[in-house]
Amino acid sequence: MVERKVKIFTRFNRLWHWSQVISIMLLLFTGFRLNGLHELIRFQVAAGLHTVVALALLLLWAFVVFWLFTTDAWKNFIPTRRGLWQVIKYYAYGVFKGAEHPYRKVFHRRHNPLQLLAYLALKLMLFPAIWVSGLIYLAYGLWSHVDGASFLLQIVANIHILSGFAIAAFVVVHVYLLTLGHGFRSHVRPMVTGFDTVELTPEEEAFLKTSEPWRLQDDPEPARVQG
Amino acid sequence: MTRLPLVLPFSAAVFLGISAAFAQQGTAPAMPADHASTADHSKFEILQQDFASGPEVTAACLSCHTEAGNQVRDSIHWTWEYEDPILELALGKRTVFNNFCGNVASNEARCTSCHVGYGWDDVREAPPEQANAVDCLACHDRSGQYTKLNDAAGHPPLDPVPEGAHTITGELAWAVDLSKAAQSVGAPGRENCLSCHAYGGGGDNVKHGDLSSALIAPDHGVDVHMSAEGANFTCTSCHVSEAHKVDGSRYNVHASDPHSAEMAPGARRDVTTCQSCHTDSPHDATITGVRLNTHAETLACQTCHIPEYAKGGVAAKTMWDWSAAGQMRDGKPFTLKEYIQGDGTARPTYTSAKGIAEYGENLEPEYAWFDGQLDYTTRSEVVDPDQPVQVNKFGGDPDDPNARIWPFRVMHGRQAYDTELMTMLASHTWGPETDTAFWTHFDWQKAITAAMEYLDEPYSGKFDFIDTEMHWPITHMVAPAEQALQCESCHAPNARMAGISGVYVPGRDWQPATILGLLILGAALLGVTGHRLVLLVSKPKGNHHG
Numbered sequence: 134m135v136e137r138k139v140k141i142f143t144r145f146n147r148l149w150h151w152s153q154v155i156s157i158m159l160l161l162f163t164g165f166r167l168n169g170l171h172e173l174i175r176f177q178v179a180a181g182l183h184t185v186v187a188l189a190l191l192l193l194w195a196f197v198v199f200w201l202f203t204t205d206a207w208k209n210f211i212p213t214r215r216g217l218w219q220v221i222k223y224y225a226y227g228v229f230k231g232a233e234h235p236y237r238k239v240f241h242r243r244h245n246p247l248q249l250l251a252y253l254a255l256k257l258m259l260f261p262a263i264w265v266s267g268l269i270y271l272a273y274g275l276w277s278h279v280d281g282a283s284f285l286l287q288i289v290a291n292i293h294i295l296s297g298f299a300i301a302a303f304v305v306v307h308v309y310l311l312t313l314g315h316g317f318r319s320h321v322r323p324m325v326t327g328f329d330t331v332e333l334t335p336e337e338e339a340f341l342k343t344s345e346p347w348r349l350q351d352d353p354e355p356a357r358v359q360g
Numbered sequence: 361m362t363r364l365p366l367v368l369p370f371s372a373a374v375f376l377g378i379s380a381a382f383a384q385q386g387t388a389p390a391m392p393a394d395h396a397s398t399a400d401h402s403k404f405e406i407l408q409q410d411f412a413s414g415p416e417v418t419a420a421c422l423s424c425h426t427e428a429g430n431q432v433r434d435s436i437h438w439t440w441e442y443e444d445p446i447l448e449l450a451l452g453k454r455t456v457f458n459n460f461c462g463n464v465a466s467n468e469a470r471c472t473s474c475h476v477g478y479g480w481d482d483v484r485e486a487p488p489e490q491a492n493a494v495d496c497l498a499c500h501d502r503s504g505q506y507t508k509l510n511d512a513a514g515h516p517p518l519d520p521v522p523e524g525a526h527t528i529t530g531e532l533a534w535a536v537d538l539s540k541a542a543q544s545v546g547a548p549g550r551e552n553c554l555s556c557h558a559y560g561g562g563g564d565n566v567k568h569g570d571l572s573s574a575l576i577a578p579d580h581g582v583d584v585h586m587s588a589e590g591a592n593f594t595c596t597s598c599h600v601s602e603a604h605k606v607d608g609s610r611y612n613v614h615a616s617d618p619h620s621a622e623m624a625p626g627a628r629r630d631v632t633t634c635q636s637c638h639t640d641s642p643h644d645a646t647i648t649g650v651r652l653n654t655h656a657e658t659l660a661c662q663t664c665h666i667p668e669y670a671k672g673g674v675a676a677k678t679m680w681d682w683s684a685a686g687q688m689r690d691g692k693p694f695t696l697k698e699y700i701q702g703d704g705t706a707r708p709t710y711t712s713a714k715g716i717a718e719y720g721e722n723l724e725p726e727y728a729w730f731d732g733q734l735d736y737t738t739r740s741e742v743v744d745p746d747q748p749v750q751v752n753k754f755g756g757d758p759d760d761p762n763a764r765i766w767p768f769r770v771m772h773g774r775q776a777y778d779t780e781l782m783t784m785l786a787s788h789t790w791g792p793e794t795d796t797a798f799w800t801h802f803d804w805q806k807a808i809t810a811a812m813e814y815l816d817e818p819y820s821g822k823f824d825f826i827d828t829e830m831h832w833p834i835t836h837m838v839a840p841a842e843q844a845l846q847c848e849s850c851h852a853p854n855a856r857m858a859g860i861s862g863v864y865v866p867g868r869d870w871q872p873a874t875i876l877g878l879l880i881l882g883a884a885l886l887g888v889t890g891h892r893l894v895l896l897v898s899k900p901k902g903n904h905h906g
Contacts, residue, residue: 168871169868169870176846176847176848177847180648180847184647229895230898273654274657286864290871298873301881301884302884305888309892
């Protein structure tokens with residue numbers, strides 16, 4: 134095993150992440166406005182922005198799903214229990230003692246097991262809950278004639294609002310965890326540059342050297358393809 | 361070493377695409393500005409005569425317009441009677457009471473001054489039967505000098521005009537030139553309709569709140585349809601008619617009109633609704649417009665597009681307390697005019713004849729679910745003295761596809777009721793020749809007894825005054841689009857939709873999910889703060905980057 138600086142976040146990956154960051158921030162900001170938690174912008178602007186950004190984010194997700202399953206990227210998201218306990222122990226205890234994070238990123242496994250579980254819950258439960266409820270809400274005009282439509286809308290709205298707050302809570306914890314260990318800047322940098330230090334098996338290193346040399350930042354051979 | 365990828369918010373690009381895809385406009389069909397008549401009535405010999413009375417003019421009209429009289433006599437403008445098909449009640453001006461002047465019966469020649477006829481002096485009977493008792497000129501005079509006396513059962517002031525006589529609009533009467541009026545006839549203009557409908561209840565905008573003399577030549581902001589800069593509509597541009605039956609009932613209102621624009625040949629012409637021109641989805645197909653079209657399934661158009669009524673400098677009467685009437689100063693009836701309205705006119709705040717009055721301008725309506733059916737309390741109904749008597753009642757089930765949230769003007773009154781029988785009482789207010797009229801003798805007991813005897817309705821002899829409320833659906837004085845209500849006019853706590861049930865109004869009240877969500881978010885913030893505090897206290901070694 135060797136540690137190498139490897140491009141683990143491709144350009145699309147980073148575009149996805151930062152577009153999602155901006156979108157979710159806008160959606161939370163406008164969503165809070167629509168629920169009367171602040172009045173910094175006009176209701177109409179908030180409603181319009183919320184709708185447009187949400188539709189754009191949905192389109193992005195459609196591309197993401199396509200990209201995940203047409204590349205090997207989906208393999209990053211296969212859940213595992215291996216090492217989960219150590220990571221939990223680290224955040225609950227080790228971090229206070231100055232311990233090193235127990236997880237070593239490997240190629241195709243850039244998340245630690247706890248992180249992975251959180252992201253899976255986000256992607257498989259919260260995101261579907263918010264966009265399904267959001268689309269039903271948005272399409273109210275198509276089903277407003279059914280009996281008790283207004284009450285059903287209120288239920289849909291409550292599911293939507295609750296999912297939104299759960300995502301907001303995720304964002305809080307997500308950002309906070311970036312500040313632990315090696316610190317915020319060092320944790321954010323890979324999502325900016327794409328490169329992070331991961332452990333490679335000799336086979337992986339050999340494969341990347343020959344097939345995807347652009348992934349290796351300090352590769353002695355000149356890069357032929359830029360990612 | 362860092363190559364910052366050019367991260368555009370994905371949304372921006374898609375936003376442009378979506379906006380472009382929906383950028384098409386819907387506009388209301390244009391209305392003809394005026395009706396180009398095929399006849400110049402000044403050329404008709406029969407109209408070139410010196411008419412001695414209104415009925416003489418009508419006889420001339422009917423010599424050509426053979427069926428016009430019968431058509432009018434079959435309309436509510438003539439009968440003042442409305443047989444409610446759902447409530448199976450006889451309603452209409454002849455019968456109902458209100459909390460303005462109260463009742464027509466026993467006050468005829470005054471109240472029937474606005475009847476579309478001549479000489480109806482007893483509303484216990486149907487209007488006069490003579491064919492020429494119909495008043496054509498009230499609606500069709502275009503000379504501008506036709507009017508009716510305010511106390512002559514519909515007759516116009518003619519030479520010689522009685523000393524101190526007034527017209528139905530409250531002006532000192534002048535001698536009407538009937539020949540000139542007859543030769544001028546045409547389709548009704550705004551001033552024709554408004555000379556009666558703006559002055560209901562005995563003064564400018566006393567009754568409707570959204571119908572006043574301000575609509576004769578309104579500013580754009582007062583009424584977008586009727587202003588000269590706008591569509592320059594007359595009343596009949598919207599209040600379509602067939603055979604002299606004019607649409608737009610206050611007894612059975614079109615609370616909604618789920619039909620699209622039906623201006624095609626052969627389509628029905630009997631509806632006075634916004635939708636009949638604007639369709640039921642009138643907003644542009646933008647993100648906001650689509651949402652507003654969905655709102656139109658819940659709200660009447662008027663709810664957003666008439667943010668205020670009693671506009672244009674003419675105040676509406678908002679409260680009428682009859683119980684204070686009858687006070688004298690130095691033994692004489694007196695008047696106080698302490699409300700100066702927008703156009704500078706002083707309005708009576710106290711008169712010995714009518715009691716205390718309150719006024720308001722640019723008023724915010726109240727809102728309620730409404731399915732169009734108005735029910736009226738009658739004088740035979742027992743009332744509860746512990747709460748305001750609802751002169752008219754209405755309902756609307758949020759699940760009824762025809763019900764909408766409507767704007768209302770609420771008129772507050774205080775008027776006489778029978779403390780034994782617990783029923784509302786009529787009163788004989790006008791009658792300068794009688795011994796009992798309140799406006800002459802200022803004696804309630806006499807006035808009430810006379811009216812109840814006249815009506816042949818029971819009266820115990822004991823009366824007091826009771827608070828009353830009357831609801832008027834607001835539908836005139838439509839503002840230009842840019843002055844329509846904004847989202848936050850309703851989507852905010854304690855805003856215009858406060859108190860409206862059966863509908864989910866985002867931003868009005870916190871949902872259970874909002875509270876639960878805030879708790880979750882709070883727990884997350886508390887959790888990370890606690891974690892950070894423990895981290896700071898334990899001061900781990902080796903965390904040199906943190």
